[in-house]
Amino acid sequence: MKIFKKTSNPMFWLTNAKYFQGLTLICVLLFQVNIYGQKKEKTCIECHKRTIKKEILHGPASDCISCHKPNGKKHPVEDIESFTYLEEGADLCFSCHDEEKDAIIKNKYVHKPVAKGECSECHEIHSSNDPKFIFAKAPDLCYFCHDEIEKIIEESTLVHSPATDEDGCIGCHSPHSSSRKKLLISGGRELCLSCHDKTIxxxxxxxxxxxxxxxxxxxxxxxxxxxxxxxxxxxASNNKFLMTTSYPTGNYAKGTEENYEMCFECHDADLLLEERTKYATEFRDGDRNLHFLHVNKEKGRTCNNCHSLHGSSREHLIPETVKFGKWNMPLVFKNYEDGGSCKGCHKEKRYTR
Ligand code: HEC
Ligand code: HEC
Ligand code: HEC
Ligand code: HEC
Ligand code: HEC
Ligand code: HEC
Ligand code: HEC
Ligand code: HEC
Ligand code: HEC
Ligand code: HEC
Ligand code: HEC
Structure with missing residues (x-):
């Protein structure tokens, strides 16, 4: 009561101004401590600097709760599981990347990690030094899982350079999916001819x-x-010209089935092995097998002497010239209904079935 009486008297405030000033100061101080306390409540980024440390930020990265949904638990005190994802796996990504969705997964052949929604096996989510947010460029990115390919490349004597060039793997394979087997980006020989349509x-x-x-x-x-x-x-391969299996490309080699494994994956080896035959080959004089005659010996004449393996202007893939070192020997071949003839290594010789 006494105090009330006193404070209701204006003179009280004038005479006790110094106490009043002190009180105000305390109030202001308390108020400031309160603000300070609120400032102390950190933002996501203040605690998780690492997430946005790298050069390029993923579009929504600074808006953490566009992907992480709080689930009511106090973060990070109670336990770390105070967030769930707005969507799970790839669905999270496609909730924004709906335009790319079809291109990424709506194909006949889908890359296993993509099909399993493991986008973050290859992509950094928050920030990256790569514009496509990948952890590393191919081939390193691919070797991470495909050590079998890395091993073949490391252990082979001949490596096809596009395989080890930066981004080389994705020059032939889609990292996500494809309408073609083995995730190839274009069909059959077109893939190869995209580079081999010029002299290299x-x-x-x-x-x-x-x-x-x-x-x-x-x-x-x-x-x-x-x-x-x-x-x-x-x-890559241990054979010349990146051949899958053995095939001698010089002018002479031993005429065995093993030496010509590549051809006999599709053709019957009898065309070479049967000395006399009426069925195994059309290259015969009567029943005398001229494949056997030319090829099947210790120093046999290789298939290259008479066949151009990719294509030719002549029947039976017979080339117009045969390479002997630097010399291109003209080979004159005539095709007849019942046989043929050649002039080149010898005077014109004819065979008749
Ligand atoms: C006061 C510091 C602090 C703040 C603020 C903070 N976090 Fe965390 N967060 C942590 C700690 C500590 C962990 C556990 C260690 C870790 O995983 O880094 C954690 C873990 C996480 C995890 C991993 C949870 C899991 O299941 O593995 C996510 C996601 C996360 N925080 C998101 C956020 C988001 C989003 C925000 C802002 C809304 C945020 N944090 C704010 C400290 C913080
Ligand atoms: C585009 C969606 C998205 C956004 C935006 C996002 N996150 Fe994440 N975050 C993820 C995904 C997906 C994972 C799981 C990554 C994995 O599997 O390796 C993750 C994992 C985490 C983790 C645990 C693993 C780690 O990398 O440390 C933390 C912590 C985290 N996020 C914090 C944040 C913070 C903080 C922000 C905002 C600055 C944020 N996230 C924004 C999708 C997102
Ligand atoms: C909340 C929306 C959102 C989510 C969820 C999201 N992204 Fe993104 N993403 C964006 C935006 C926005 C950009 C920037 C687009 C631009 O720069 O044109 C982007 C860019 C990207 C890029 C670079 C695109 C390019 O064409 O260069 C990649 C890669 C990417 N995101 C992958 C992912 C992956 C993987 C996930 C799932 C873990 C994901 N995003 C989830 C919004 C999102
Ligand atoms: C095996 C590794 C790998 C996986 C898994 C993967 N990506 Fe990618 N992604 C890449 C590479 C590599 C690129 C860059 C392609 C380029 O440069 O042409 C890329 C590019 C992208 C882009 C940019 C647009 C484009 O096509 O160039 C988006 C968006 C994207 N990925 C989303 C995703 C989503 C969503 C997932 C999961 C469903 C996913 N990725 C899974 C490797 C992967
Ligand atoms: C996260 C692991 C992972 C990464 C990274 C990865 N792959 Fe794969 N890839 C797989 C798995 C798993 C398979 C399925 C293997 C199987 O079924 O035997 C596969 C299969 C393949 C196939 C064969 C597909 C088929 O139809 O048989 C090709 C081609 C391929 N990957 C290319 C690549 C290329 C190129 C890269 C780099 C851009 C890459 N992969 C990166 C895990 C990965
Ligand atoms: C010049 C094009 C080209 C390049 C570059 C290339 N590939 Fe391939 N890859 C192919 C073709 C073609 C096939 C299918 C072979 C077959 O079916 O016999 C294949 C098959 C594969 C397979 C499946 C193997 C199997 O036995 O089924 C994997 C995995 C693969 N490649 C990964 C890679 C990786 C990793 C790189 C980069 C180091 C790479 N490729 C570079 C063309 C290429
Ligand atoms: C029937 C087996 C066979 C097929 C199929 C084949 N090649 Fe060849 N390729 C060879 C042989 C054998 C050589 C060795 C040199 C020669 O005889 O021309 C060779 C050599 C090459 C060379 C090296 C040529 C040089 O001058 O050094 C290239 C490049 C080549 N092939 C590309 C291709 C392309 C591209 C295709 C598909 C359009 C293809 N090959 C299909 C058997 C084949
Ligand atoms: C991205 C361009 C590119 C593509 C695609 C490509 N090549 Fe090549 N290829 C080269 C180059 C460059 C060389 C030169 C030798 C080297 O660098 O390996 C070469 C060399 C070759 C050789 C001769 C190797 C030697 O040393 O005698 C053969 C055979 C060959 N490629 C076959 C193929 C086949 C088969 C395909 C399709 C599966 C293919 N290439 C696709 C670029 C390419
Ligand atoms: C992938 C299977 C395959 C391989 C490997 C293959 N060929 Fe062929 N070849 C064929 C087919 C199919 C034909 C057309 C049908 C026929 O004439 O037998 C053909 C046709 C030919 C012809 C033309 C026949 C004619 O009378 O017009 C010659 C010559 C030939 N092959 C030689 C070879 C040689 C030499 C090799 C080994 C370097 C080889 N081929 C490897 C599948 C193959
Ligand atoms: C001295 C020349 C010569 C050599 C060397 C040669 N060929 Fe032939 N080949 C021919 C002629 C000529 C024909 C066409 C026969 C006919 O139809 O009149 C032929 C036909 C073929 C055919 C078609 C099927 C058949 O037998 O009639 C195949 C396949 C073939 N050769 C594969 C090979 C293979 C594989 C080699 C190496 C092991 C080889 N040739 C070596 C001259 C040769
Ligand atoms: C690389 C050199 C070479 C080429 C190319 C060649 N031949 Fe011969 N040919 C020979 C030799 C050498 C003989 C003798 C027999 C032997 O010593 O093997 C022979 C023998 C023959 C004979 C048997 C003659 C006899 O009376 O005994 C005939 C038929 C024949 N060749 C036809 C052909 C035809 C057809 C071609 C073209 C498709 C051809 N040759 C291409 C080297 C060649």
Whole structure:
């Protein structure tokens, strides 16, 4: 009561101004502590600096709750599971990337990690130094899971350079999905001809323009109809010319079945092995097998002497010239209904079935 009386008297305030000032100061101080306390409540980024540390931010990255949904638990005190995702797996990504959805997963062949919704196996989610938010460029990105391919490439004597170039793997394979087997980005031989439609020079060597060769060929080897992989490994090989299996490419080699494994994956080896035959080959004089005669010996003449493996302007894939070192020997071949004849290594010799 006393105090009330006193404070209701204006003189009280004037005479006790110094106490009043002190009280105000305390109030202001208390108020400031309160503000300070609120400032202390950190934002997501203050505690999780690492998430947005890298150069390029993923579009929504700074808006954490566009993907992480609080579930009511106090964060991070109670336990760390105070957030769930707005959607699970790939659905989370497609909730914004709906335009890309079809291109990424609506194909016949879907890359396993994509099908399982494991986008973050390859993509960084919050920030990245790569504009496509991938952890590393191919081939390293791919080797992370495909050590079998890395091993083949490391252990082979001949490596196809696009396989190890930066982004090389995705020059032939889609990282997500494809309408074609093995996630290939284009079909059969078109994939290869996208580069092999010109002469490629490596060191001093000129690699044949296969695209042009095929354009100029009246007869194309049917082995190429499906793709080039029947004979070449697209990644690496221990055989010359990236051959999948053994095949001698010089002018002479021992005429055994093993040496010509590549051809006999599709053709019957009897065309080479039967000395006398009426069925195994059309290259015969009566029943004398001329494949056997030319090829089947210690220093046999290889198939290359008479066949151009990709295509030719002549029947039976017979080339117009045969390479002997630097010399291109003209080979004159005539095709008859019951046989043929050749002039080149020898005077014209004819065979008749
Ligand atoms: C006061 C610091 C702090 C703040 C503020 C904070 N976090 Fe955390 N957060 C942590 C700690 C500590 C962990 C547990 C360790 C870790 O995983 O980094 C954690 C874990 C997480 C995890 C992982 C949970 C899991 O299941 O693995 C997510 C997601 C997360 N925080 C999101 C957020 C979001 C979103 C915000 C803002 C709304 C936020 N945090 C604010 C400290 C904080
Ligand atoms: C585009 C959706 C998205 C946004 C936006 C997002 N996150 Fe995440 N976050 C994820 C996904 C998905 C994972 C799980 C990643 C994984 O599987 O490796 C994750 C994991 C985490 C983790 C645990 C693993 C880690 O990387 O440390 C933390 C912490 C986290 N996020 C915090 C945040 C914070 C903080 C923000 C805002 C700055 C944020 N997130 C924004 C999708 C998102
Ligand atoms: C909340 C919306 C949202 C979610 C969810 C989201 N993104 Fe994004 N994402 C964006 C935006 C916005 C951009 C920036 C687009 C631009 O720059 O044109 C982007 C860009 C990207 C890019 C680069 C795109 C390009 O064309 O260069 C990739 C890759 C990507 N996001 C992957 C993912 C993945 C993987 C997930 C799922 C973990 C995901 N995003 C989830 C909104 C989202
Ligand atoms: C095996 C690794 C891998 C997985 C898994 C993966 N991506 Fe990608 N993603 C890539 C690569 C590599 C690129 C860059 C492609 C390029 O540069 O042409 C890319 C690019 C993208 C882009 C940019 C647009 C484009 O096509 O170039 C988006 C969006 C994207 N990915 C979303 C996703 C989503 C969503 C998932 C999960 C459903 C996913 N990715 C899973 C490797 C992957
Ligand atoms: C996160 C792991 C992972 C990464 C990273 C990855 N892959 Fe795969 N990939 C797989 C799995 C799992 C399979 C399925 C293997 C199986 O079924 O035997 C597969 C299969 C494949 C196939 C064969 C598909 C088929 O139809 O047989 C190709 C081609 C392929 N991956 C290419 C790539 C390329 C190119 C990259 C890099 C851009 C890459 N992968 C990165 C996990 C991965
Ligand atoms: C010049 C094109 C080309 C390049 C570059 C390339 N590939 Fe391939 N890859 C192919 C073709 C073609 C096939 C299918 C071979 C077959 O069916 O015989 C294939 C098959 C595969 C397979 C499936 C293997 C199997 O036995 O089923 C995987 C995995 C693969 N490639 C991964 C990679 C990786 C990783 C890289 C990068 C280091 C890469 N490829 C680079 C063309 C390429
Ligand atoms: C991205 C361009 C590119 C694509 C696609 C490509 N190649 Fe090549 N290829 C090259 C280059 C460059 C060389 C030169 C030698 C090297 O660098 O490996 C070459 C060399 C070759 C050689 C000769 C190797 C030697 O040293 O004698 C063969 C055989 C070959 N490629 C087959 C193929 C086949 C089969 C395909 C399709 C599966 C293919 N290439 C697709 C670029 C390509
Ligand atoms: C029937 C097996 C076979 C098929 C199928 C095949 N090749 Fe070849 N390729 C060979 C042989 C054998 C050589 C070795 C040199 C020669 O005889 O021309 C070779 C050599 C090459 C060379 C190296 C040429 C040089 O001058 O160094 C390239 C490049 C090449 N092939 C690309 C292709 C492409 C592209 C395709 C698909 C359009 C293909 N090959 C299909 C058997 C084949
Ligand atoms: C992927 C399967 C395949 C492989 C490997 C293959 N070929 Fe063929 N080849 C065929 C087919 C199919 C034909 C057309 C049908 C026929 O004449 O037998 C053909 C036709 C030919 C012809 C033309 C026949 C004619 O009378 O017109 C010759 C020559 C030939 N192959 C030689 C070879 C040689 C040499 C090899 C080994 C370097 C080889 N082929 C490897 C599938 C193959
Ligand atoms: C001395 C030349 C010569 C050599 C070497 C040669 N061929 Fe032939 N080949 C021919 C002629 C000529 C024909 C066409 C026969 C006919 O139909 O009149 C032929 C036909 C073929 C055919 C069609 C089927 C058949 O037998 O009639 C195949 C397949 C074939 N050769 C594969 C090979 C293979 C594989 C090699 C190496 C192991 C080889 N050739 C070596 C000249 C040769
Ligand atoms: C690389 C050199 C070479 C080429 C190319 C060649 N031949 Fe021969 N040919 C020979 C030799 C050498 C003989 C003798 C027999 C032997 O010593 O093997 C022979 C023998 C023959 C004989 C048997 C003659 C006899 O009376 O004994 C005939 C028939 C024949 N060749 C036809 C052909 C035809 C047809 C072609 C073209 C498709 C051809 N040759 C291409 C080297 C060649």
């Amino acid at each position: 020079t490596v060191d001093d060597r000129k690699i044949t323009n296969i695209g042009k060769l095929l354009e100029d060929s009246k007869f194309v080897h049917e082995a190429l109809e499906k793709s080039c992989n029947a004979c070449h490994d697209p990644h």
